[in-house]
Amino acid sequence: MQCAGAFRTRILTTYRIVTRRVDSCSVSTLPREEPARPLVQTLVPGPRSLELARELQEVSEARPIQFFHDPQQSFGNYVADVDGNKLLDAFCFIASLPLGYNHPNLIEAAQSSLWLPHLVQRPALGYSAPPEWVHTLRTKIMSVAPQGLASVQMTCGCGASAVENALKAAFIWKRTLERDCVDPSPTELESCMRNQEPGSPNSMVVVSFEHAFHGRLFGSLSTTRSKPIHKVDIPAFRNWPVLPFPESEQDETRCLELVEKTLKGNRVAALIIEPILSEGGDLHASPAFFRGLRALTRRYQVAMICDEVQTGVGATGRFWAHEYWSEGLEKSGPGTSTAAAEIAPDMVTFAKKMQASGFFFKPEFLPPQAYRIFSTWSGDPLRALQASVIIDTIAADRLVERVRIVGDYLSQALHGLNHPLIERIRGRGTFLAFDLPSPARRNRFLQDMRNRGVVVGGSGTKTVRLRPALIFDTHHADILLETLASAMASQQ
Template structure:
């Protein structure tokens, strides 16, 4: 069997994973305890107090652009506000109603998108949470951004939102212009061809097909399809349906359609009972020497192997594209002149699709095709999203915020060591995290004790999160966090890690646990005075 090697960004996944355990959960009808609210207010107060000093201390770094600051007053909330447990009573009632119609067990809670703004997601019970999940990493610049609301209110755009054309055969007059303004303005290096799709899975599926057709075309040469090929493909037999395969990696997630599911190996529940292709699976390379010291050599070797075997190189940027890594595409961090042959995208890009090199262009119409092939209204929105990213310098902002986030995690590693677990890969910060990309830090923590409890605890403390695989909660921040939001994240994170040490890992020395909270602020008050150094380090590194 020939092997058509495909290498995705297997998950370099631009997710931040961490554990959080807490003994406190809000109860029905009871507001956030005074101590917790005091800590939240402290985060905001610290941000306001240090903002001016921060700009003086670090004149070369950017806090937030003038354009963004002007919008922020009306756009974002001052902080979280918790009124009930999560999910609250209204969400639970709606879950029951939805569950009559379909299996609704995956629903976290129901949302009030009219009230959600910026970095904050509001649920139907009025709980306002700092959203570190971003609709599975698909919100590019926050909820209800003023620039996007203004765009959809313009009369000349009304027909674009009302009429959805079959773009493959009846595109609108301005279709090419809008592609130039949106997707093609951020096209990856060496890829001039573009096909739009609806979602990440169909983007990957059609990228697979494009690569298969390219590979078969190389084998066939200049001749057309044979009669035997035309006949056998109709009954799913060779040579019309050649016996090619895609090499995927353990732990990868690339979608839930049939082809994508064959390359997905993250959770059994995704795949159980579904027939699959007999395609090879490999463990993702785990080199023993420091990757950061041999990065160039590793990249050259991978490129040499792919060229030697004549395979295509597909990069899956469905979850990593859009700016949260400090570059628009994560693979730009590789610094290669010829990074890939095909690259898929979706989520933060508002629409799905893939870029590819000229030689991968289909040689006949209808070979890569579906009814809609994307949505012109999404291209319109994406063009404005890209304008906002450029105008407010959000790529640079994401890079600074990512460095601050990693600095905070490194501080937590020092403050909360884990001598009971193997070294040199402590669970608080595995070796892989040291080479992580900007905002998408990845910290795989102790996973045996129940990710669900960690997720529910974070929601109770005004963070909207979900789980990632079986390992840990997953965070997908948008590329607009400012120092006060990072302070709020770490205020909760450090306390949660200490609680984990106290509740689960009894072998840890008592010295690493935080001091008891002062009685005057209530029994649940966080020991914020001892945390001031980590806040300062976040600001100074931002």
């Protein structure tokens, strides 16, 4: 196996060789510097975006597209659109760009001979992997594994694929424990082919929470509870319970009691939860609530899946948001690491800012037989290489620390605005949100911000969410705040 230094040297050497061959339409056409400020020439979407949306809609879904971006002209924290606008982006492809646009480290790495064959053909990793896959997983992806999770399973790209496979791993683990035997019986093998008990454990459930979002595929959709339009018309796992998420710290005991009742009274394989319920409106609970969930899932032998698809990879000021669950325990001195290991979830899903998807898990969640968590591609080496560069850059540039500093600055400044329409400012790091008085006002605000040159997102019904890249700085925060202040002034 190559050591990290040799790996880097090889990448750089290759880069020098490859760049000599690169034609002028690659790196040289990319802007190297961010604009000093947003540049707005049209409404957003502008006429060219509207025309492209109309053409696309003739053959495919274009209605959710907010504007068409210009990938060659976007750089750093600024996204360029096809109408010549340059927008400060604090939403970053739905919270999925860790290093902004066209980061030089990624541009450089993308030209290495390591990346090229995977661009040309996507291998079936579950069947035949290239040797560097071993290095990528062991030294790069595993370098950011949450405490106590010594294994990783890569999936095919989206967050829902990570969640779906983590749910499967939980069911396999639970059934293996229940039957007290590794191998399924002939009756189980026969009955599962008819989708019936005992081979298909249809009475076994997954617990999730009101306002949760875990994806839109069949299993994950049954745990998603944010918006009816995501679920309507799709058959669901109808007996999978939904539990209330606490409305305040005072409400947490009641919610934990309901969790206990549910875990006690059902055959539960897994409980899945986001550390911050993101799509559902940036809802927070105390670290003690999550520790309470962990204690209950342990007591009732239920797998705890922490869905970090949106919260993971630094934006909250910790690499994983669930690291905050030990808050309050940190002062307790000796034994702290044991306590932290005890509150670690069994599995942590990731996608979005990793640019690759999958889940970390405790080794006991590895299925006892091969081919049970499997697909043709079983991941993507290109995306894993991309994740490696992201992980290295976050460490080298100390981006998680930077997020904490910029996040504090932004949060204090938002509070300092003391604006009568801005309610419930909340969040960790730059993963911040606030509410406006109504859904209509919030939607108008998002549109108005874009027309003034700043992209922010919505979540829940009336929440504004900020999801900038980890390279967002205080001077970007100032522009965001100025723009926000003028947009709010026009709302009154």
